[in-house]
Amino acid sequence: xxxxxxxxxxxxxxxxxxxxxxxxxxxxxxxxxxxxxxxxxxxxxxxxxxxxxxxxxxxxxxxxxxxxxxxxxxxxxxxxxxxxxxxxxxxxxxxxxxxxxxxxxxxxxxxxxxxxxxxxxxxxxxxxxxxxxxxxxxxxxxxxxxxxxxxxxxxxxxxxxxxxxxxxxxxxxxxxxxxxxxxxxxxxxxxxxxxxxxxxxxxxxxxxxxxxxxxxxxxxxxxxxxxxxxxxxxxxxxxxxxxxxxxxxxxxxxxxxxxxxxxxxxxxxxxxxxxxxxxxxxxxxxxxxxxxxxxxxxxxxxxxxxxxxxxxxxxxxxxxxxxxxxxxxxxxxxxxxxxxxxxxxxxxxxxxxxxxxxxxxxxxxxxxxxxxxxxxxxxxxxxxxxxxxxxxxxxxxxxxxxxxxxxxxxxxxxxxxxxxxxxxxxxxxxxxxxxxxxxxxxxxxxxxxxxxxxxxxxxxxxxxxxxxxxxx
Amino acid sequence: xxxxxxxxxxxxxxxxxxxxxxxxxxxxxxxxxxxxxxxxxxxxxxxxxxxxxxxxxxxxxxxxxxxxxxxxxxxxxxxxxxxxxxxxxxxxxxxxxxxxxxxxxxxxxxxxxxxxxxxxxxxxxxxxxx
Numbered sequence: 001x002x003x004x005x006x007x008x009x010x011x012x013x014x015x016x017x018x019x020x021x022x023x024x025x026x027x028x029x030x031x032x033x034x035x036x037x038x039x040x041x042x043x044x045x046x047x048x049x050x051x052x053x054x055x056x057x058x059x060x061x062x063x064x065x066x067x068x069x070x071x072x073x074x075x076x077x078x079x080x081x082x083x084x085x086x087x088x089x090x091x092x093x094x095x096x097x098x099x100x101x102x103x104x105x106x107x108x109x110x111x112x113x114x115x116x117x118x119x120x121x122x123x124x125x126x127x128x129x130x131x132x133x134x135x136x137x138x139x140x141x142x143x144x145x146x147x148x149x150x151x152x153x154x155x156x157x158x159x160x161x162x163x164x165x166x167x168x169x170x171x172x173x174x175x176x177x178x179x180x181x182x183x184x185x186x187x188x189x190x191x192x193x194x195x196x197x198x199x200x201x202x203x204x205x206x207x208x209x210x211x212x213x214x215x216x217x218x219x220x221x222x223x224x225x226x227x228x229x230x231x232x233x234x235x236x237x238x239x240x241x242x243x244x245x246x247x248x249x250x251x252x253x254x255x256x257x258x259x260x261x262x263x264x265x266x267x268x269x270x271x272x273x274x275x276x277x278x279x280x281x282x283x284x285x286x287x288x289x290x291x292x293x294x295x296x297x298x299x300x301x302x303x304x305x306x307x308x309x310x311x312x313x314x315x316x317x318x319x320x321x322x323x324x325x326x327x328x329x330x331x332x333x334x335x336x337x338x339x340x341x342x343x344x345x346x347x348x349x350x351x352x353x354x355x356x357x358x359x360x361x362x363x364x365x366x367x368x369x370x371x372x373x374x375x376x377x378x379x380x381x382x383x384x385x386x387x388x389x390x391x392x393x394x395x396x397x398x399x400x401x402x403x404x405x406x407x408x409x410x411x412x413x414x415x416x417x418x419x420x421x422x423x424x425x426x427x428x429x430x431x432x433x434x435x436x437x438x439x440x441x442x443x444x445x446x447x448x449x450x451x452x453x454x455x456x457x458x459x460x461x462x463x464x465x466x467x468x469x470x471x472x
Numbered sequence: 473x474x475x476x477x478x479x480x481x482x483x484x485x486x487x488x489x490x491x492x493x494x495x496x497x498x499x500x501x502x503x504x505x506x507x508x509x510x511x512x513x514x515x516x517x518x519x520x521x522x523x524x525x526x527x528x529x530x531x532x533x534x535x536x537x538x539x540x541x542x543x544x545x546x547x548x549x550x551x552x553x554x555x556x557x558x559x560x561x562x563x564x565x566x567x568x569x570x571x572x573x574x575x576x577x578x579x580x581x582x583x584x585x586x587x588x589x590x591x592x593x594x595x596x597x598x599x600x601x602x
């Protein structure tokens with residue numbers, strides 16, 4: 001069930017009405033939301049609802065055990081650490097089996113072949129459960145946060161079940177921390193006009209970015225050019241690279257916007273996941289603005305436990321590289337994703353070394369933005385290409401400047417420009433607009449929101465492609 | 473031990489803070505934390521306002537965008553009442569379009585589709601290439 005579809009619209013209207021009918025019975029409301037989230041998930045494949053439920057149950061049980069040891073004081077620290085290790089391992093096994101089984105058996109087979117031990121390893125066609133990367137990371141963060149004392153272990157399984165299953169963030173994030181969401185589940189949900197208008201605007205805004213900009217750039221420019229880069233001119237390749245940068249931003253940030261908006265209409269607040277990433281004047285800045293819930297997750301649960309920047313420059317760079325390589329692998333079981341992570345990691349290390357250089361010149365911000373954007377675009381070529389050969393073929397094509405664009409239409413260029421211009425809007429434009437709409441009488445506000453939806457409906461193509469981050 | 477200031481973490485939202493003590497709740501929620509409704513009456517007013525707004529938007533779309541409902545209904549399997557929904561959606565679309573209520577969406581859609589087929593060579597005359 002994709003957000004920008006009629007069936008989801010009907011589903012959400014039913015959930016909204018029922019959830020607020022149960023407003024005074026928080027426990028029953030949460031039970032209903034878990035059931036609704038399972039229906040949402042089962043729409044894709046009902047068999048994996050069990051996986052979701054088992055995963056949540058295990059995380060709740062381990063969290064509760066850690067919580068009770070925490071109450072005993074430092075004496076039980078060793079046992080707690082064992083439980084944390086158990087919880088993290090279980091989550092990683094779930095992620096590893098479903099997402100990386102095929103990848104790792106392929107690599108092992110290749111290695112065995114090279115050393116002359118060719119073996120037929122058991123082949124399994126493992127279906128990737130949608131959203132597995134997100135809910136396993138959420139499970140890990142819950143267990144670690146309970147251990148660190150940042151969040152109390154949830155006494156009721158229901159809360160952890162809802163934390164991990166809640167349909168707005170279930171399949172493509174944002175990775176909402178337990179410390180952000182569990183306290184909200186404990187008390188009855190409350191809706192304010194500000195939350196409502198902000199939520200509605202984010203949903204329309206997300207719908208526009210996904211169905212008008214991202215989908216049309218994908219079908220009209222990016223997909224055909226990336227499918228066969230060798231047969232395209234340099235201008236098409238350049239525009240498709242920019243196009244993909246805009247597409248992936250408009251696609252993924254649209255999902256996050258809609259998730260935040262849907263949750264807000266049900267009375268819950270999710271953290272912001274994007275903050276105009278192509279305004280970044282360095283890669284460090286980019287990672288503060290792009291997929292914030294993942295970058296802060298990697299920082300808190302991987303980079304800092306590795307030692308962060310506490311061991312000198314070399315150690316810091318090693319930690320950055322490990323973090324970014326694994327961050328790349330998280331996106332998909334392919335070496336191109338690892339290389340994408342490596343490129344970002346190397347860039348972050350270079351930036352760090354540059355900052356340590358005595359007497360370095362400060363670049364003007366606009367130069368930093370331009371360089372960062374192009375480094376990010378270069379990395380997106382690796383990210384989007386299915387093989388290294390494809391990426392190399394794409395880069396080689398930049399020498400073919402003989403003719404103008406053949407695939408990229410004027411409209412595609414306008415859409416790219418529009419996607420980039422979104423970054424020139426005031427950073428809190430949606431919030432400011434929603435503050436204005438909340439003062440309107442409800443019939444006028446309803447008409448304004450309805451007309452905005454209608455405009456998007458008129459501009460969009462029929463049908464909708466799945467969000468890019470569904471595959472992760 | 474503490475993190476180095478400013479450039480310590482390449483992913484830093486909250487630089488210079490040890491992870492175990494990170495104040496996660498300071499993460500940006502996208503809008504200023506608003507005071508919760510002071511009482512149930514205020515909360516139910518806000519909820520009623522939201523419900524009326526959603527209802528208004530839904531009705532407006534049902535009237536001016538019946539085309540979407542009809543397109544969706546054609547994709548339904550005939551079982552489970554699919555045929556009945558299809559007939560209803562078809563009848564609703566016919567009724568709204570006979571009143572010309574589908575024209576605003578159709579006009580914007582047609583104008584946008586024309587822009588889609590525009591090629592670089594057409595830009596001087598601004599006429600679409602067929």
